[in-house]
Amino acid sequence: MSMALVQCKECNREISDRAATCAQCGYPRRPPPWTHLVFKIVIGLAATLFLGMVVLWMVLAWVTRKPIDIDMPDPAPSATSQLQDAPLRIG
Template identity: 55%
Template sequence: MALVQCVECGREISDRAIACPQCGYPRRRTAPMSRGIKILLGACVLLLVAMFVFAFVAAWMLRKPIDIELPQSSFPSTSSQADCLPHHVCAATQFASR
């Protein structure tokens, strides 16, 4: 049993006490995190940061334009399709002709 200092009144109390017997200030009981858990948590955070940095650097170094080949249509275009390039102009022309 060790003696610790009360954070409220400064009196020395037992480390097993629930509250200070002098002022009644409650002690928080927190389980200390073991050293192994701290190292494991730090390693996981370090790994995540390293993966993010690697992905960012690789994306920046390997950036290049993407060439996309669109498939050609196999059916022939009709005369109405060739006349209408923008859809809204074609639709307006069709409604106006009715």
């Protein structure tokens, strides 16, 4: 395997054909691998799908909610309420 030298498009220096960037000016010789782009797209789609499912769950929970029907017993009169209702006798 031989290593060829090519010219940097930015500074015209000779760089390796396997170099990702020019050592002199830092100009990228080739775009980043497509796997990075695919990975970002997959992560974005997964996050969007997850958030969509959460929102759908919340909407369905709101739409299908049922009112809570609790039968509360009538409160028995307490001793303090009987004292408050009694006439005040001074004497």
